[in-house]
Amino acid sequence: QKEVEQNSGPLSVPEGAIASLNCTYSDRGSQSFFWYRQYSGKSPELIMFIYSNGDKEDGRFTAQLNKASQYVSLLIRDSQPSDSATYLCAVSINSGGSNYKLTFGKGTLLTVNP
Amino acid sequence: ETGVTQTPRHLVMGMTNKKSLKCEQHLGHNAMYWYKQSAKKPLELMFVYSLEERVENNSVPSRFSPECPNSSHLFLHLHTLQPEDSALYLCASSHTSGGASDTQYFGPGTRLTVL
Numbered sequence: 001q002k003e004v005e006q007n008s009g010p011l012s013v014p015e016g017a018i019a020s021l022n023c024t025y026s027d028r029g030s031q032s033f034f035w036y037r038q039y040s041g042k043s044p045e046l047i048m049f050i051y052s053n054g055d056k057e058d059g060r061f062t063a064q065l066n067k068a069s070q071y072v073s074l075l076i077r078d079s080q081p082s083d084s085a086t087y088l089c090a091v092s093i094n095s096g097g098s099n100y101k102l103t104f105g106k107g108t109l110l111t112v113n114p
Numbered sequence: 115e116t117g118v119t120q121t122p123r124h125l126v127m128g129m130t131n132k133k134s135l136k137c138e139q140h141l142g143h144n145a146m147y148w149y150k151q152s153a154k155k156p157l158e159l160m161f162v163y164s165l166e167e168r169v170e171n172n173s174v175p176s177r178f179s180p181e182c183p184n185s186s187h188l189f190l191h192l193h194t195l196q197p198e199d200s201a202l203y204l205c206a207s208s209h210t211s212g213g214a215s216d217t218q219y220f221g222p223g224t225r226l227t228v229l
Contacts, residue, residue, distance in 0.1 A: 004156070031214035043204055043220040044157075051215060088157070092214050099212035101170070104157040 004091050006105035014113050019076040021108050023089030026070070031100065032092040033065055033072045038107065039085045047074070047087075079112040086110070116140055118221035120205050126227045127195065135190040135224050137205030145211030146188040147218065148180060151202040163188060164211040195228045202226070 003026045013019045021035075032051050036044035050056045050063040050072065062075040072091075076083055086107040092100045118139045127133050139146060148160040162170035163182040177199075179191040188205055202223045208216040 008154075032216075034217065036220075041225075043202075043223045046217060046219065049215075049217060092216070095170075095212075100214045100216070101159060101162070101212070102216075102218055106154065106156045 004089055004103050004105040006087075006089050006108050008106055009109040010111050011108055012111045012113060013079050015079060015081060017079050017112075019079045019083065019110055019112070021074040021076075021087050021089075021110065023072045023074075023091075023105055024070055025072070025089075025091045025093075025103075027091070027093045028067075028070065029094045030067075030070075030091045031094075033063070034090040034092075034102070035061075035063060035074045036088040036090060036104075037085045038088055044088055076110075079110075081112045081114050084110060084112050118205060118207055118219055120203075120221040120224050122224060123222060124225045124227075126229065127192070128229050129195060129197075131195075132191070132193040134192065135203055135205075135226075137188040137190075137221055139186055139188075139205075139207035139219075139221075141207055141219060143207040143209050143219075144185050145208045145216070146182060146185070147206040147208075147211075148178075148188065148190050149204040149206065151204055151223070157204070161190075162211050169211055192226075195226075197228050200226055200228045 034049045035047045038044045064073045088107045089105040095101045150158045161180045181189040205221040206218040208218045
């Protein structure tokens, strides 16, 4: 079964620190990788996506992709208490032929302490 | 209204009731999805519709019945549910379905409790 694995946490960091969230996936054919943030009791909201190996930066967020290692990460610089949430890694996995579907990890709970 | 909306936001029903969840997207997308989110489990894909045609049904029990009358609206009809069906039901939409780079946008969800 094609899977997406995340450390469930909780990951606790002090305010202002860098939070590092990690995700591994099993399908080598995966093309696209997404990070969603989900506050307690709310729905997932897209933070960013990455398709190519390397880093992609958007404000305080940096996504890193290493397809050879089947590893994608999200770094949050200058972490704020408002960043406290569950972060979901989602991978576009081939479901047959040219079709892909999004498979989610269980999420990592991040707590940023003031 | 913008984005993806869902109604009702909360629903409590007995095992013999029949109810429906509604989702509407205002993004001009062609694909819509139903997901189930239970505590400590990953998001589970239930159904996918592309241009009003069901393209995926992930072995979901028949007590869940989807309907997609047009590309902007999606329903999930519920009947004779079980307590273990209590969960957050999320609707999402994307420009197309099945593409490697399709980005999905979620509605606020319906918190369902089955007594």
